[in-house]
Amino acid sequence: MVGRHPTAQLLAVGEGRYLIDCGEGTQLRLLEHRRRLSSLRVIFISHLHGDHYFGLFGLLSTLHLQGRQEPLTVVGPPGLELVLTTQAMHSQMQPGYTITFVPVDTEAHAVVYEDAQVRVWSLPMRHRIPCAGYLFEEQPRRDKLVKELLPTSLTPSELSQLAQGHDLPANEATGRPALAHAAVSVPAAPPRRYAFCSDTRYQPELAELVRGVDLLYHEATFLDDLRERAAITYHSTARQAATTARDADAHRLLIGHFSSRYKELAWHLKEAQAVFAWTELATEGLIVSV
Template sequence: MTFELQILGSGSATPMVGRHPTAQLLAVEEGRYLIDCGEGTQLRLLEHRRRLSSLRVVFISHLHGDHFFGLFGLLSTMHLQGRQEPLTVVGPPGLDLVLTTQAFHSRMQPGYNITFVPVDTEAHAVVYEDALVRVWSLPMHHRIACAGYLFEEQPRRDKLVKEKLPAGLTPTELAQLAQGQDLPADPATGRPALAHADVSVPAAPPRRYAFCSDTIYTPALAELVQGVDLLYHEATFLHDMRERAAQTYHSTARQAAELAHTADAHRLLIGHFSSRYKQLDAHLQEAREIFPWTELATEGLLVSV
């Protein structure tokens, strides 16, 4: 069962060769969910052989350019490619106005329906749900309205154990068991009642991924992402620049690790690195001193949960 994250960009606001603005692609089974869309994101998707037509939803954290300047270009390209499937865009209020203004002045009339879902960036609430995932907003504390997102896999059905199934079950009876139903006794065959629990094993707990976008260090976030399988947290600065981080409403690598530790996260990814850092070894070392299960969210990284 696929639950996989690919990093498309790990940089912050100032451009840098080899480091791209924030963008990530989450794949859950056949669902494809784009998280932030910095400049050039559609090129990153093409480089990694990801079909633009497969995107189901785009989540935007906030309206700083390095997190959404690539969105209109992506929408335009999907129009040129003849997309007809609807697309949902989830993001802070004002994003819809930006997109409609760009579309109006460029005379771009997409041939597919775009549904905009505004997010209350100060609330922790469900903002999107389909058959594969449920997505919650996470309040970030940044210079402008900003939300992170918690992706939770929909519960899976318990798995039938072939060796525990009696012979002679009909396709209908197997389907009922697969759906979690018990089977009554069958007088015609003499088969006793069959409980679903007796022929199945519990499904694995739903997997969860938390994307914490630009934010000043906010310990209260740990409660909202408690026990998450994979946590991404911005780490714009090293801890010796924590005052600068606070002034700009960003976090340090150490603070990201402290949040992961408090939240009992299973794994941590850190990203959104300032262009002042040409090498990132110090970020990784600083974070791992607090939370050993840390990785750098660098371009192209593929993480399976």
């Protein structure tokens, strides 16, 4: 409906920018929110229903027209590569950058992508066609050096060694005694975790796969009075999404992918918060920090 756009989320972790789903008009939404298309590193597609990927070919074409040269990785279900290469062939679009396709086994919970910022796991969804969610785990960060605890006589090389977590032997030239990394640092914050659960029927077993996540996004297409309709169409209700968050001991829940039959969303929020208090609506343009 007007004012609600097809699914697309931009996840920022350090220097990494990861696009999750790419519904029609995604590139326009990114530009509206002043997000540079060139900063995208990886695109994750959950499944091949149009409201989750119809904007992808247009985005890839725009990146080509903008002169992108950096490689791009596209992760998604089997068939996605064929769809995009067929579109490229018939439109005679030959991108000036390398696109690497990573097919996902939508029945498996397995690592599908990893870089210096994140490790990403697939999450099996129960939908009408093969569909995967994604669990993003931040890579462990190094302990943080405390400036006030550092000797002033340290050389750049010694500072670099400490920053990498190494202990320093005694420096006879300066008379500095041995220095343990633990003595001048504080532990880094625990790695953050975000789970994106796309279109799916309610599945209690999902809670174990996303246990303890800092932020859980779960579809909530219907209110619970239509739970039978939700099951038939392989979707979930707001109450079911909240039940998954509660059973997973998630810290926070975002619900989205609302049916166009609902003009107002207050009842979705009320229904979910009755089960899991730390619930928010995933509305257009929302920025969430973890």
